[in-house]
Amino acid sequence: MGAATHLGIKLTEYDGVIRTLIPHYKELIAAAGTAVGALARTAPAVVDLGTGSGALAQAILKARPRARLIGIDEDPGMLAMAEKRLRGRIQAIEGNFEDTVIPRCDVISASFALHHIPTGRRKAAIYKRCFAALRPGGMLVSADCCLAASKVLQQTHRAEWLAHLQARYPRAKAEGYLRAWAKEDVYFTLEREVALLQDAGFSVEIAFRKSCFAVVVGLK
Numbered sequence: 001m002g003a004a005t006h007l008g009i010k011l012t013e014y015d016g017v018i019r020t021l022i023p024h025y026k027e028l029i030a031a032a033g034t035a036v037g038a039l040a041r042t043a044p045a046v047v048d049l050g051t052g053s054g055a056l057a058q059a060i061l062k063a064r065p066r067a068r069l070i071g072i073d074e075d076p077g078m079l080a081m082a083e084k085r086l087r088g089r090i091q092a093i094e095g096n097f098e099d100t101v102i103p104r105c106d107v108i109s110a111s112f113a114l115h116h117i118p119t120g121r122r123k124a125a126i127y128k129r130c131f132a133a134l135r136p137g138g139m140l141v142s143a144d145c146c147l148a149a150s151k152v153l154q155q156t157h158r159a160e161w162l163a164h165l166q167a168r169y170p171r172a173k174a175e176g177y178l179r180a181w182a183k184e185d186v187y188f189t190l191e192r193e194v195a196l197l198q199d200a201g202f203s204v205e206i207a208f209r210k211s212c213f214a215v216v217v218g219l220k
């Protein structure tokens with residue numbers, strides 16, 4: 001299923017609509033880009049997993065204007081948007097990031113992409129592949145929904161997400177979005193994400209957290 005279909009929107013509307021669907025989207029993308037700015041290397045090789053229309057790749061270029069970008073995505077329509085947005089600054093690879101070879105690099109980034117990995121075992125596998133692909137001193141940065149540990153906070157955060165959707169959509173449609181995504185997307189708790197990254201060999205920092213959204217950084 002293409003990304004737009006999954007989200008229930010038209011591909012051409014993606015950039016305009018995504019922030020109405022995901023609370024703090026702009027802040028999260030900016031925070032993930034800023035995290036890459038902490039890297040010692042000024043012209044890092046960056047591999048963006050599930051690059052979509054290239055928003056995170058663009059934020060990384062802002063922090064590291066000499067970065068060399070590769071975007072991996074299985075949706076050719078999204079990749080075409082990334083290529084248009086980044087005007088020759090990104091090499092697009094069409095493929096599944098779970099089995100596409102990740103080239104040697106300094107940064108592996110992802111925004112709202114890794115929740116498409118359905119199991120902890122498969123997520124552990126990709127984190128291990130990321131660790132192996134990164135040069136020493138490199139980093140993995142992922143912006144995504146990371147659940148709170150307690151059920152009470154999880155419910156509060158769900159209510160906040162629903163309120164965000166309802167600012168733009170009628171309640172039934174907003175509820176429908178959350179129900180549909182709950183069937184297709186897999187969110188782990190932040191604790192579990194950290195544990196999976198540590199098991200893969202990373203030292204982990206949380207660069208940004210708001211409600212159930214976080215930018216998690218794994219350092220090699």
Ligand SMILES: C[S@@+](CC[C@H](N)C(=O)[O-])C[C@H]1O[C@@H](n2cnc3c(N)ncnc32)[C@H](O)[C@@H]1O
Nearest residue numbers: 003050051052073074075078096097111113116
């Ligand atoms: C919700 S979009 C996020 C796009 C972009 N990173 C952003 O922040 O706006 C998820 C993207 O991941 C891609 N994707 C999901 N699972 C994938 C997989 N296993 N391999 C490659 N791309 C995948 C989708 O095609 C889509 O473009």
